[in-house]
Amino acid sequence: MSTAVLTLRPVRRVRLGPALAGLIVAAFVGWSVAAGVILCEAAFHTPMEARRPAPIESARALAHEFGGSVRDAGILSFDSVPLRGWLFEPGHPNGAAVILFHGMADSRASSLPYARVLLGHGYTVLAADERGNGASGGAISTFGALERYDTHYWANWLFTRQRIVRLYGLGESMGAGILLESLDAEPRFRAVVAESAFADFRTIAYDRLSQHFGTRLGLGPLLYAGVVEGGSIYAWGRYGIDLDRISPENAVARTRVPILLIHGQADVNVYPYHAHRIASRNPAHVSLWEPPLTCHTCAVGSQPEEFERRVIGWFQSHP
Numbered sequence: 001m002s003t004a005v006l007t008l009r010p011v012r013r014v015r016l017g018p019a020l021a022g023l024i025v026a027a028f029v030g031w032s033v034a035a036g037v038i039l040c041e042a043a044f045h046t047p048m049e050a051r052r053p054a055p056i057e058s059a060r061a062l063a064h065e066f067g068g069s070v071r072d073a074g075i076l077s078f079d080s081v082p083l084r085g086w087l088f089e090p091g092h093p094n095g096a097a098v099i100l101f102h103g104m105a106d107s108r109a110s111s112l113p114y115a116r117v118l119l120g121h122g123y124t125v126l127a128a129d130e131r132g133n134g135a136s137g138g139a140i141s142t143f144g145a146l147e148r149y150d151t152h153y154w155a156n157w158l159f160t161r162q163r164i165v166r167l168y169g170l171g172e173s174m175g176a177g178i179l180l181e182s183l184d185a186e187p188r189f190r191a192v193v194a195e196s197a198f199a200d201f202r203t204i205a206y207d208r209l210s211q212h213f214g215t216r217l218g219l220g221p222l223l224y225a226g227v228v229e230g231g232s233i234y235a236w237g238r239y240g241i242d243l244d245r246i247s248p249e250n251a252v253a254r255t256r257v258p259i260l261l262i263h264g265q266a267d268v269n270v271y272p273y274h275a276h277r278i279a280s281r282n283p284a285h286v287s288l289w290e291p292p293l294t295c296h297t298c299a300v301g302s303q304p305e306e307f308e309r310r311v312i313g314w315f316q317s318h319p
Helices: 018-044 057-065 108-117 147-159 174-182 201-213 217-223 224-237 246-255 273-280 304-316
Strands: 069-076 082-089 097-100 124-130 166-170 189-195 259-262 286-289
Touching: 018 224, 057 082, 057 108, 069 147, 082 108, 082 147, 097 108, 097 147, 097 174, 097 273, 108 124, 108 166, 108 304, 124 147, 124 259, 147 166, 147 174, 166 174, 174 189, 174 246, 189 304, 201 217, 201 224, 201 273, 217 224, 217 273, 246 273, 259 273, 273 286
Parallel strands: 097 124, 097 166, 166 189, 189 259, 259 286
Antiparallel strands: 069 082, 082 124
16 A cells, blocks of 8 residues: 655745835836826816806796896906806895805706705805806816815805895805815805715715725725825826815814705715714704715705705704
C-alpha cells in the first residue's frame, strides 16, 4: 500500500517596488481628479434643454384665473448677470410677496403649481429663473454660492420697485437649498418654506455618487473622498467657488428667520436625513413636516390641501 505525500510549497509574497507603488498611487490620484472635474462640470452646467425661455401662455391663464396679471420681470445681479422671471400680481393683493425657487436644471415654469396656491391668498409672486437656468444669464449654476446674492437683488427690486411690505420664500429641491443659503445675504424674509433641501454640497455629492455606482450610502465619504476633493479643488481653481461654503444647514444655524422644512418620507432623491440634519441645527426657528408616502418635491401633488394649509398658515403666522 503506497502513501501519497503532499508537499506544500511556500507561497511567494508579491512585493510592490517603489516605482510600481508610486504608479498605482498616481493613477488613483489622477482618476480621482479627473472624476472630480467631470462631477464639477456636470453639476455646474445646466443641460441646454433647460436653458430656454418658458412660454408665458400658461402663466397668463393662471393669473387670469385669479383675476390678476403676469408680466416679464428682469434685473441685473451683482456681477451684471441678467436674471429673468415672471411677476404675478393678484386681483386682491395682501401687500406681501413670495419668491419661488425652482429645482435643478429647471425653470420658472415648474413654479406654476406653487404660484396657484399663493395667488389664491392674495400674494404677489415672483417666479424667477435661477442663474444658468431658463432665460437667466450666467455660465454656471452654483447651488447657492452665487445665487444667494441674486436673491438679495430680487428682494431689493420687490421692495423698491413693487413696494411690497412683507417678503416670504418658497423653494423646491436645489431651489430649497438656495433659499436657505440666501438667508445669509437677505435677512428681510419674514418666513420661508423649503421642500426637499440638501444639507450641504459635499454630502449630496457623496449621495449622488453612491446612487450612481450602486454603493452603500454610508460608504460615500470613504469611497469617493478623492473624487469630491478633486472636484472641490477644481471648482475653486476654475470658477473661484468654494464648495465648502455651499451649506444650507450652516446658513440655517445662523438665522433667526422662521423656516418650515418639508421632506417626503419616500424621497429617494434627497434622502430625509438631510432635513433632520438641517432642523437639528436650529430647532428654535425650524419646523419639520414629513408627509408619508411622498416622494421628492411631491407634497403639493400628493397632499395638496394639507400643503396649502401648512404653507399659507406658516406665512400668515409670521406677519
